[in-house]
Amino acid sequence: MHLDKFIPIFQDLLQRDEPVFATDTLADMEEWDSLAIMALIAWFDKNCNLHLTFPDCKALRTVADVAALAKIRA
Amino acid sequence: MFQGKDVILVTGASSGIGRATALLCNRAGATVIASGRNTAALQTLGDICAAPDRLHAEPYDLCADLNNLPVWIQDLRRRYGKLRGMAFCAGQTWNLPMSQYSPETANQAFAICCHAPLMAARGFCDRRNNTGQGAALVFIAAAAALDPNPAQGVYGAAKAALVAGARCLSKEVAGRGIRVNCISPGLVQTPMMEETVRQLGREFLEQEAPLYPLGFGNAEDVAHLAAFLLSDAARWISGQNVPLTGGR
Numbered sequence: 001m002h003l004d005k006f007i008p009i010f011q012d013l014l015q016r017d018e019p020v021f022a023t024d025t026l027a028d029m030e031e032w033d034s035l036a037i038m039a040l041i042a043w044f045d046k047n048c049n050l051h052l053t054f055p056d057c058k059a060l061r062t063v064a065d066v067a068a069l070a071k072i073r074a
Numbered sequence: 075m076f077q078g079k080d081v082i083l084v085t086g087a088s089s090g091i092g093r094a095t096a097l098l099c100n101r102a103g104a105t106v107i108a109s110g111r112n113t114a115a116l117q118t119l120g121d122i123c124a125a126p127d128r129l130h131a132e133p134y135d136l137c138a139d140l141n142n143l144p145v146w147i148q149d150l151r152r153r154y155g156k157l158r159g160m161a162f163c164a165g166q167t168w169n170l171p172m173s174q175y176s177p178e179t180a181n182q183a184f185a186i187c188c189h190a191p192l193m194a195a196r197g198f199c200d201r202r203n204n205t206g207q208g209a210a211l212v213f214i215a216a217a218a219a220l221d222p223n224p225a226q227g228v229y230g231a232a233k234a235a236l237v238a239g240a241r242c243l244s245k246e247v248a249g250r251g252i253r254v255n256c257i258s259p260g261l262v263q264t265p266m267m268e269e270t271v272r273q274l275g276r277e278f279l280e281q282e283a284p285l286y287p288l289g290f291g292n293a294e295d296v297a298h299l300a301a302f303l304l305s306d307a308a309r310w311i312s313g314q315n316v317p318l319t320g321g322r
């Protein structure tokens with residue numbers, strides 16, 4: 001999957017009206033909370049067979065980091 | 075109680091509790107999206123409601139595609155604006171002894187009584203679809219969720235699952251100022267009760283009547299509580315399942 005396809009999926013997981021960019025810092029997004037992290041974990045598990053943990057996700061800094069974790073190409 | 079900018083979705087609005095709730099919320103000032111399967115019945119709401127300009131009929135079969143419910147809610151938000159409230163009143167009852175329990179039948183009951191309301195709630199609680207602080211959700215569960223009569227095992231289990239899901243949801247969205255509550259009515263004089271009587275006979279009512287000191291309920295009795303729970307008057311009430319059983 002390419003990054004430009006992942007971005008709207010990530011935006012949807014965050015339930016966010018405003019656009020999301022690869023350079024956005026997760027900590028600056030009010031939607032990036034524990035429920036969003038759990039939704040992200042479930043999405044990666046279902047769609048990428050990738051079993052992330054909560055600490056894995058808390059360590060991420062930017063949207064690009066999320067994509068990189070799933071080996072999503074820029 | 076409400077203002078015209080308060081958009082409230084009422085499912086199951088073509089009859090019974092949903093119909094009464096849609097009419098009451100409309101009378102109380104809200105803009106009501108009245109959804110149900112019976113198009114003709116929905117359209118008659120416009121003739122009898124207090125403010126026809128604030129009542130919009132939206133025929134929809136909730137169980138046609140459960141996975142599409144969040145998308146449907148998103149579409150309603152696009153057309154009517156962010157939702158202030160949702161009263162999920164659509165439902166159906168099952169009268170089946172546990173000796174006849176089967177996964178197939180239980181799946182049907184869970185689809186209507188649990189999956190549909192919780193998938194609609196998933197759409198409602200999406201940050202993009204509700205007004206945030208002050209938004210509220212009410213599910214019509216059933217007294218059978220707490221204390222099922224014989225032959226209410228499947229129905230009661232599905233409604234109990236709804237109550238548990240709603241309780242969890244209330245905690246997940248409380249931080250955003252969204253409230254989630256259930257109402258668990260006992261016997262209410264609606265078409266659903268008529269169907270139960272048709273299946274079980276009038277003896278059923280004769281057995282039940284003495285258990286209700288205040289008599290059987292009517293749809294408006296439930297609608298008043300639903301409207302209250304949707305309103306700011308209930309701003310400190312969330313995660314509750316309110317039994318409404320006429321003193322039973």
